[in-house]
Amino acid sequence: MAVVSLLMLMTALAFAAPDWMDCPTPCKCKWSSGKKTAVCEGGGFSSLPDNLDGEMQVLYLSDNYISRLARDAFKSVGLLNLQRIFMSNAALQEVHRDAFRDLIILVEVDLSHNQITSLHPETFHGNERLRVLYxxxxxxxxxxxxxxxxxxxxxxxxxxxxxxxxxxxxxxxxLSALETLSLRQNLLRNLSEEVFMNFAHLKTLVLEGNPWRCDCELRGFRDWFLLSKLHSVPLTCSEPERLADRLWENVPSEEFACPPRVFVSPQAQVQAEAGGNVSFGCHVTGDPEPQVSWLYEGYPINHTWLVIEAEEGLLDKWANISVYNVSDADTGVYTCIARNILDTVSLNVTLVLPEVVTATTVSKSEGSLVWWGLVIVSVTLGCAAVITTIAVCCVRNRNRHHRRNLKASVSFTDQEKKLLDVSIATTTDRGTGSCEALGPDLELVEPPVHITIESEPLPLAVFPPPPEFSGSVLPTAAYGNIFISVSGQAGVPRNGDPAAEATRHSPLRQHGSPRHRRR
Structure with missing residues (x-):
């Protein structure tokens, strides 16, 4: 009887399930294709199950909510013997670069249909036996x-x-051993044939469903792909419009082309100095090789003093223009034209000279009393002293400007304004400097001031006129050199005889603009 009981116990133990099959709910553990397999699909997991047997070889975790695989994710739960991992549609967003570390017998991983936006290049480092990756x-x-x-x-x-x-x-x-690569239904418009140069064993390359742009950038890959015999489904063009829906194999290689593009240098408007030299050009790209030409005001260029040079290249070239001894005859619009079998494009360059703008305003008066007082004082002190003082002040002012190289508008002090006004009122004989024409019966007339302003169209270092010579009639453009001349009626005697006309030119030079008045 004891022997019979012992035999029954041994038989029951022989048919009892092994411990690794005691899976936590809702997982199911079983043999599948000769592998210890844990099926935990759709189990509502938010992290890897931590109570599975360490001998598990296959793990199904699809249709769960595991947003992240942390560092040593599988090692930390004791699953180092995994050979296959299936985690499709598991809400994965992030995979640590070392998530699969130490899984040295891993051969297949499926991470399809998750929200993984990037993979670190070191992900799967050390998983050298990996054969299939989805x-x-x-x-x-x-x-x-x-x-x-x-x-x-x-x-x-x-x-x-x-x-x-x-x-x-x-x-x-x-990935030198790769045999099958599938890139279907992506957003690829271009690929380089160099992507696949490392594949000695590639047998299948799936590329349909991409919006291919059939231009010169794709030509090299198109030629390689058709010669490789790797395709099973013909590929079609999505762009450009003239080739849309056409099969690659039905479009000649030379029609995979790029229209010309033109870029001007240094800018669309070039300023030159009269009598100087200037160079400008255009940069042209295109495939097939574009032909480049220049027009002046819409006509072919025939200037004998103008030089056109080209830095030749099949797909990338420069066409430069040099103009020597620039004059008004050279200003205007130059047009760079590039053409190939696809299109003709053009871009304009405008050559300009600096503009000269003239305006007139009136100097500010100190009042009639000040004028009469200055006249009396100047007559009393003598014409010679006044002229000497003015000359000394002008020389000192000019030397100080050149010595300091000031970069602001020149402004007169009150004393200098008075002396300047006196000199204008008392100088009637420019040849002799005589003061005899002045008399107590003169009626002084406030003289107009004529200002010539050279306007610089380009953003150079220019300055407004001094406040003593400003007015509402000045142009609004940037100011360069300013030249001021004063002319007017010195006075009219009471007996009606006209006095000699008094004229005095006072050039005001603003430092900061290097050019003299344009010739």
Whole structure:
């Protein structure tokens, strides 16, 4: 009887489930394809389950709410023997670069249809046995240089529907064993053939469903792709409009072209000095090679003193113009024209000379009493003393300007204004400097001041006129050199005989504008 009981106990133990199959609810643990498998799909998990047996080889965690895989995510819960991990549609947003660290026998990972926007290039570092990787449906947008670490056994990589707009030419440089690459249903308009130069074993390349722009940037890849025999579904053009919906293989290679583009240098308006030299040009790109020409005021250029030079290049060139001894005959609009089989484009450059603007205003008066007082004082002191004082002040003022190289408008002191006004009123004979024409019966007339202002159209260092010579009639443009001349009637005797006309020129030079008055 004892023997029978012992045999029954041993039989029950033989048919009892092993401990690793005692999964926490809602997971189910079982053998599947000869692997210890934990099925935790749709279990409402917000993190990895931490009470699974450490011998688990396959883990299904799809349709959960695990937003982040932290550093050592699987190692920290004792799942170091995992070979396959399935986490599609699990609300993943972030994957730490070391999330899969120390999973040295991992061969397959599925992270499809999550919200992963980027993967660190060192993600999967050390998972050297990885053979299959699914990243479909994640908004990755860009694959950067060396996007994946060395994975010498990776055979299949799927990146469908990842909103990819850019793939670096060296994105897959460490995936030399890749046999299947799928990039369907992305936003790719262009690819370089260099992306795939490292693939000695590539057998399948899936690219349909991308909005390809069939221009010169895609020509190299188009030619390589059609020769590679890797495609099973023909690719079509989305852009430009003239090639929309046409199959790559039905569009000749030379029609994968780019229209010309023109850029002017240094700017759209160039200022030159009369009698000087000036150079300007245009930068042209295009494929096929664009032809470049220049027009002046809409007509072919025939100036014998104008030199056109070109730095030749098939797809990128400069066409420069040099004008020597510039005059008014050279000013105007120059047009750079570039053309190839697709289009003709142009851009204008305007050559200008500085403008000269003349305006007249009236000096500010100190009042009739001041004028009469100054006349009496000047007559009493003598014409010779007044003229000497004015000459000394003018010489000192000019020397001080040149010595200090002032960069502000010249302004007269009250004393200088009085002396200047006296000199204007008392100087009637410019040849002799005689004061004999002055008399007590003179009626003084306030003289007009004529100001010539050179306006600089370009943003040079220019300054407004001094306040003594400002008025509402001055132009609003920037001010350069200012020249002031004063002329007027010195006085009329009471007996009706006209007095000699008094004229005095007083040039006012504003430092800060290096040019003299334009010839």
């Amino acid at each position: 990243l479909n449906g994640n908004p990755l947008r860009r694959l950067v240089q060396a996007q994946f670490p060395p994975l010498p056994h990776l055979r299949s990589l799927e990146l469908d529907g990842c909103q990819l707009e850019y793939v670096h030419r060296n994105a897959f440089v460490h």
